[in-house]
Amino acid sequence: MLIATFNCNSIRKRMQIFREWLGHHRPDVVALQETKVSDSSFPEKELEEDGWHTVFAGEETGRNGVAVITKHEPDDVSFGFPEDPENTRSRLIHLSYRGHEIVNTYVPQGKSLDAPEFQFKLSWLRRLLDFFDRRFSPQETKLLLTGDLNVAPTEEDVHDSRKVWPHVCHCRGVIDEFHKLTEWGLRDVFRKHIPQSGVYTFWDYRVKNAVDRKLGWRVDHLLATPPLAEISSDCFVDTAMRIKEKPSDHAPVAARFEDFS
C-alpha cells in the first residue's frame, strides 16, 4: 500500500504532471495540500475519469485547500476539527480507509514569530494532538498523520539550522509541539527509512537554484502509530517531479506499507 503527501501549490496548475504521477505510481492514497481552488472548481471529473475517488475542501478565496485521492472509496470522511468544522475544513481531512485512519492537514505556516498567526499555528498543532488523544489509541489504531506540517523538526531537516533559527517552521515552539505528537506515539516514517540529513521536500521559489544548491526544508511528513509504522518498508521523495514543467515548490513524499490494498 503506497501513501503519498504532496503540497501541490494549486491543483489546477499541477493537474497535468499530477495525473502522470498518479498513473506512474498508482498510489492507494494521496494527501494534497494548498489545492487553492473552490469546491465548485475542483478538477474532480478528470480524476474520476482516471478511476480515482476524491474528497476535497477548499475556500472561495482560493487559499489553502486540502484533498485526498484514493484508489478505493473511503469508508468514512470528515472535515476540520470537530469543535470548529466550518473554519478548519480547508486545512484538515480525516478518512477511515480500509482499516486505517488517515489525517491530512495543512498546518498554518505562521507568518512570523510575533504574529497572531503563529499562535494559531501552535494551537493547530495542539488541537491535532487533542483530536488524536480523544479518538485513537496509539498502540491499537493504524493512524497516519500526513501533510504539510510546516515544521522542520531537527537540524537535519533544514539546509542551515543556525542560519534560519528561529523561523516559524524551525523554532522551539513548533518543535516542542511536534515532539508532543511523537511522544504520544506517532513515529517519523520518513526518518525510519532515510536517516541521512539533507533530504528535503520544499524549496523556496525565491531562492535561485535552491534544489541544485540543496537549500531546502523537510516540512512534509508521514507520521504513523506503531502498528502502522512497523509495517512500513520504504519512503521516498519524488524529486523527478521537480524537473518537470511548472513544478510545485514542494515535492511529493511517499511511503510504502506492507498491507492490503
Next chain:
DNA sequence: ATGGTGGACAATCCA
C-alpha cells in the same frame, strides 16, 4: 539590498 518567484484574484495577500 527587508530583495527574490509563483499562485490566488484582480489590489494586494500569502508562502
